[in-house]
Amino acid sequence: xxxxxxxxxxxxxxxxxxxxxxxxxxxxxxxxxxxxxxxxxxxxxxxxxxxxxxxxxxxxxxxxxxxxxxxxxxxxxxxxxxxxxxxxxxxxxxxxxxxxxxxxxxx
Amino acid sequence: xxxxxxxxxxxxxxxxxxxxxxxxxxxxxxxxxxxxxxxxxxxxxxxxxxxxxxxxxxxxxxxxxxxxxxxxxxxxxxxxxxxxxxxxxxxxxxxxxxxxxxxxxxxxxxxxxxxxxxxxxxxxxxxxxxxxxxxxxxxxxxxxxxxxxxxxxxxxxxxxxxxxxxxxxxxxxxxxxxxxxxxxxxxxxxxxxxxxxxxxxxxxxxxxxxxxxxxxxxxxxxxxxxxxxxxxxxxxxxxxxxxxxxxxxxxxxxxxxxxxxxxxxxxxxxxxxxxxxxxxxxxxxxxxxxxxxxxxxxxxxxxxxxxxxxxxx
Numbered sequence: 210x211x212x213x214x215x216x217x218x219x220x221x222x223x224x225x226x227x228x229x230x231x232x233x234x235x236x237x238x239x240x241x242x243x244x245x246x247x248x249x250x251x252x253x254x255x256x257x258x259x260x261x262x263x264x265x266x267x268x269x270x271x272x273x274x275x276x277x278x279x280x281x282x283x284x285x286x287x288x289x290x291x292x293x294x295x296x297x298x299x300x301x302x303x304x305x306x307x308x309x310x311x312x313x314x315x316x
Numbered sequence: 317x318x319x320x321x322x323x324x325x326x327x328x329x330x331x332x333x334x335x336x337x338x339x340x341x342x343x344x345x346x347x348x349x350x351x352x353x354x355x356x357x358x359x360x361x362x363x364x365x366x367x368x369x370x371x372x373x374x375x376x377x378x379x380x381x382x383x384x385x386x387x388x389x390x391x392x393x394x395x396x397x398x399x400x401x402x403x404x405x406x407x408x409x410x411x412x413x414x415x416x417x418x419x420x421x422x423x424x425x426x427x428x429x430x431x432x433x434x435x436x437x438x439x440x441x442x443x444x445x446x447x448x449x450x451x452x453x454x455x456x457x458x459x460x461x462x463x464x465x466x467x468x469x470x471x472x473x474x475x476x477x478x479x480x481x482x483x484x485x486x487x488x489x490x491x492x493x494x495x496x497x498x499x500x501x502x503x504x505x506x507x508x509x510x511x512x513x514x515x516x517x518x519x520x521x522x523x524x525x526x527x528x529x530x531x532x533x534x535x536x537x538x539x540x541x542x543x544x545x546x547x548x549x550x551x552x553x554x555x556x557x558x559x560x561x562x563x564x565x566x567x568x569x570x571x572x573x574x575x576x577x578x579x580x581x582x583x584x585x586x587x588x589x590x591x592x593x594x595x596x597x598x599x600x601x602x603x604x605x606x607x608x609x610x611x612x613x614x615x616x617x618x619x620x621x622x623x624x625x626x627x628x629x
Contacts, residue, residue, distance in 0.1 A: 242574075255345060258346050
């Protein structure tokens with residue numbers, strides 16, 4: 210089940226483990242989890258719009274705002290994005306994961 | 317030499333900065349999309365809250381907003397299933413667990429999604445009739461965002477100040493190797509000291525569950541009521557693939573939605589549900605309606621259920 214249709218593509222367990230290690234309270238853990246959640250939404254929406262022909266943007270945004278958890282949105286995008294949609298999102302998530310994990314190292 | 321881990325303040329600052337950059341980049345790259353969402357009153361940062369509220373409204377209205385067309389199966393009669401179950405287990409023709417899995421497969425979609433009220437009511441009757449456990453999707457007006465989703469493996473929790481994994485005596489080596497979580501559960505320590513840790517609390521930690529209270533649409537607004545309501549709340553967790561079931565107590569909040577999971581289980585819960593290598597799987601999770609506190613935490617014993625049915629017949 211997904212609250213957002215792209216949840217099915219998210220597997221950032223390693224990031225969650227790192228958050229657990231450095232958080233001293235559940236509130237702190239939830240705060241960081243929420244920041245990452247916002248980051249994920251902006252990056253994935255950007256990735257989708259970048260790969261979806263602009264003529265479909267408004268229709269997609271209408272469908273998304275009507276029900277962000279609609280599993281049919283994946284199908285909608287698969288039919289309109291030239292590249293493999295699932296692979297595209299997975300690559301973006303993997304890239305984001307590496308970027309976030311690098312933040313856990315002291316500079 | 318390996319890199320040193322950053323502390324919480326550093327990570328928080330860097331994450332917030334990265335988040336801000338992502339928002340700015342989105343606004344600059346897709347001003348029309350940003351404007352469209354603004355006009356709809358939608359903040360992408362809060363999209364999960366928005367979706368959660370939509371879902372709650374849809375469940376209350378009895379509709380199935382999140383179910384794509386063609387994914388809703390016709391529901392058989394729960395009474396027929398329960399009667400068949402009692403007859404077959406009494407004459408030993410079909411094992412109870414096998415029957416339950418077949419019943420679940422007859423109504424559950426392959427891909428987890430929020431269930432409709434009808435589907436949840438059906439399951440409540442099957443659980444009561446087959447397992448003898450009064451389990452509810454909605455209890456005292458409370459309902460999780462989903463009752464059908466993925467569960468993931470959690471570590472042990474610290475039960476009192478100074479607790480370590482070595483103190484979890486009597487646990488199998490498999491569950492001990494999962495280790496102990498560095499932070500505390502959402503309700504802190506189970507007891508103020510080792511001496512104050514009762515047998516009940518030992519069991520609570522041993523059979524604990526994690527649910528996503530953080531994504532409940534009214535979580536912040538209805539404090540401290542919801543925090544108290546969920547603390548050690550008993551839940552029935554049933555592995556929809558093999559039928560293994562446990563009664564667990566909610567003792568932590570999570571996991572984050574971006575882990576691809578909806579619930580968490582203690583090492584014992586996970587080992588019982590799916591074996592020592594079980595890290596993630598599809599489950600049903602309902603609240604246990606147990607006002608007299610009679611339902612014990614731990615595995616649901618199918619052999620006992622079959623014996624009871626034999627006695628009844």
